Every structure is written in structure tokens, then in C-alpha cells.
Amino acid sequence: MASGRARSTRKLRQWTLEQVESGRFPGLVWDDPPAKTMFRIPWKHAGKQDFRHDEDAAFFKAWAEYKGKYRPGERLDPAGWKTRLRCALNKSPEFEEVPARSQLDIAEPYKVYRLVPPAEQRPGELGPRRPGTPSRHGTPASGRPPHGVTAL
DSSP states (O other): OOHHHHHHHHHHHHHHHHHHHHHHHTTOEEEETTTEEEEEEEOOTTSSSSOOOOHHHHHHHHHHHTTSSSSTTTTHHHHHHHHHOOOHHHHHTEEEEGGGGGSSSSSSEEEEEEOOGGGGOOOSSSSSSTOBBBBBSSSSSSOOTTOOOOOO
């Protein structure tokens, strides 16, 4: 089962890198061009007055189309498309959000994600965790059992 999950996230990584390299989506660019380890995703809120559906939601719509979650002619759902991609990135061990480099309070907001090198990825994990946060098995990243739980 773990191999199926890895295969699925590899699709996300490959697809995302192809989109960054294509230059097809305004604002979807490398944050560190020479190294190509971090990229920016335009992150404008759909409720903003200057939200441009064709530009600001295009990358998220493309992901929904790629995954078969949207077909031309269906109801437009930019917030739902953004949520799907954000959840996929957060779930994948191959990506890590870099909040310190993101700019969300500017006219053209963006989030920055880092490509996690294979050596830093944990097999079987759904994504990078911060120390002290429980895994899906209930054990924090520190390796100690949660407070109040006695180790066997």
C-alpha cells in the first residue's frame, strides 16, 4: 500500500514541476531559480475584488482537471480546487510549505513550497511533521508517546 501512495505523490511532484517549468501560469515560478528547490504558487483569495478567475485560479483548475475533478462546463469552484491542491501538497512527503518565505498580505499573494529531497522523506509518512505533533499512529515526532500514555 505504501508503494501506491508514493506513486501517487510522484505524479503530483512530476506534474507540479512540469507546470512550474512551463511558464503557463502567471506567478507560478521558482523562488530560488538557480537551485530550483522552492517554488511560489499564487495564493489570491477568491473573495477579493480583484480576483481574476482565469488567472488566479488557473493553476488550481488545471490540477482539478488533471485529477478528473473538473470538466469544462461544470460549476466553477476555485476555492474547492485550491483546497484540493493544498491538501495534496500537505499530504505529500515530497513537499513542505515554507511560511517564512510566503507573502500572503500583498496585492499578489503567494505561498512558497520546498521540494523535500528523498533523503529527508520518511517512508510511510503522509508528509513532513513538526516536532511534537502526533503521527497518524499517535506517536509525536519526538518518538515519545503522547502525554498520559504509558509506553509498553
